Amino acid sequence: MKSPLRPPLTILEEFLLLAHDDAASQFYPLARSTMDCATAGATLMDLTLRHRIDNDLKHMFVVDAEPVDDDLLDPVLQVMALAPVMEPRSIAHWLHQVAGEGEALRERAMRRLEMRGILKREEKKILWVFSAERYPILHEGDVQQIKQRMRRVILGDDIPLPHDMMLTALAQACGLFDHILGGRELDAAQPRIDLVARMDLIGQAVAKAVTEVGTTMAMASGFR
């Protein structure tokens, strides 16, 4: 019997799987602000690819407020659609707004990955007192497919699909290629990563926001 067709993973879901350390059953230790920016960027990218929002060099705007029947994307679209049309906002503005919901959006995306049977959530007791969550991957194949696809995009020279171009930008902004490519491979591929990551303006805005937050935090803690 054929298994029912599964909808493709969203950019946010794929990003979370790329940010997952399979060996440790944990996410790579990224700053929460970095994860929030990337989560917001992924959500805006998903809405873009569903033809609901668009952007030019200065502004991001809703082009179709019709819901996409997605409990993660529709609330964000609804908020964006309520913004005054005569006062268009920048990508950075919407990134900042959506990043405020970063944790809730990630939680919803994680639940979806659990429901699809790709990973599961476990609570682990440390010293019988403290608890920590672990996320073992159940479907290793799904994660490997994404990583292999990213490797093909970066190590090849084909013009990438928009979805892959956007995922590349998020992975680059969060330093995830360190975990996907080996050291020498990464050095050789860096120009190509930079080229692909730059091809999407939302991805550029995520990278800028991540850098700015990092700089602010470093300055606040006395480092330059």
Added chain:
Amino acid sequence: MKTAHALASDFPEPGIMEISRYLDSASAREVEEDVSLCIQSGAREMVLDCAKLHYITGAGMRAILAMARDMQAVEGKLAVCNLQPQVREMFEACGYDKIIPIYGDRDEAVARIAA
């Protein structure tokens, strides 16, 4: 009335496609389909003449990228020419100028792509 339209010139190659006014989420798919039809009909060298294109969005940029990808898949060549300031700025901001050849005018584009 269409906000953007594409006109393919008769073969021989390179085929010239004029893109006019806006290339955004409303018009991108149509232009992308026109190029795809040209490729299916055998076109392997195409120039997008953007002299009358004054505004492009992310959706329009992705459509041009899709055209370049379709052309790459059949080992063909795609170039653009006559970029207006806003469009050129968008191309440069997204690094498309590193992927798709940009020429000053149609004559130059035709000469270079056919070379």
